[in-house]
Amino acid sequence: MALPATDSFNGTFNDTLTTYSANWSNVVGTIRITISPGIRPDNASNFSGYRWNADTFADKHYAKGVATDVSPGVNASAGVGPAIRCQSGASSFYYCVTFGTGPLAFNGECITGTGTDWDSGQTIAAGDTIEIGVDPTTATTILFKRNGSLTATYTSKSALSAGSAGVCGFDSDGGVQMTSWEGGDVAGGGGGAASKGVASMTLVGVQ
């Protein structure tokens, strides 16, 4: 397939992502198809992640999706979102996961299943396109965008390299959903982090 890769998750309700499509490989936990269509997390009190396996991504890649629902129905900590640098054969990736109170998006690193948020969260709203991507010039700088606008820059994120674009979730809940996923390489990746330019970015890691 050619990048950018896209997926609207229009599948059978409650299927896991790997059952839904062979283009996805499990990294950790479980993510399921919703009715809307979309995806939701299903791994109680822990991270879930899947990587897109149908394409090879450059080290500098991005992933984004529309956070259609951000308010958990049962488990307040549940969220879902895009992920990058999803490793093959290892439960590690950089995540961008929604959180209902705020609502916020938390960006951070999941290393062997253990999460570390990089800050106290970025403001979002239901229906936003949330994006996490690698900076076009510095492979250890990670960018977060809300509806295409740069909102946070995280430098010196050195734990992971390479990997694939993907999706992630935290905890288990049917009330949070993401759809319209896209993953691609930053250079010419179809509207990803690179194409928006970074020359005039504002560094706003702390809100």
Next chain:
Amino acid sequence: MAVRLYFLPVEHLTAPAYEIPKYVPHRHRAATAGLEGLAWAWVTYLLEDVGLLAADVTPAQHTILNGQSDVIAVPVNLDTTLSAGAVTVAQTQLETWRIPNAWVSTALTYREVLRTIYAMWRVHNRYVGRTEGRLFGGTVTLDTTLGELPAAARQRLADAASDFGVDTSAATGATTLRQALKAFADQVADQTFQVGTVEV
């Protein structure tokens, strides 16, 4: 309000599996009284016990954080040199956090010290990412030699350093992790990094 840097402990939650900064608000744990709603950003010594946190604090919030015995507040002016007392505190704490410490002196500015520490974290964190586990797990300490590490771990550490252009050829089997991390860091310690809005 002033944006300040703090070294502070990492709390290792197990359910969920999460690394969170002590005292400040986090979605998985309430903040210490008086720090509710505080916005922050941080970098960590991945899967170890310390992080460097930036927060835009009020004087009252700074007093709370600075009053914790396991928190080190970094002066706002990073270009001042460390006092003798600060060197003692830094060396003691760095050793506790499994960070080589003997190199800290009154000749260095806080910025230089922070850059060297973070340069060590950078290589260490890539190792952790490559390995899917801690460098200092089990019996491994700062005084463990490279020759005492399993061959695969030794190779991953060399690969992690090489990822940042570090020349590891001077390291031998007798080199301790204390020496190796500092030697690797010295080669990239001129690089800036950012914590929140603070450029170091």
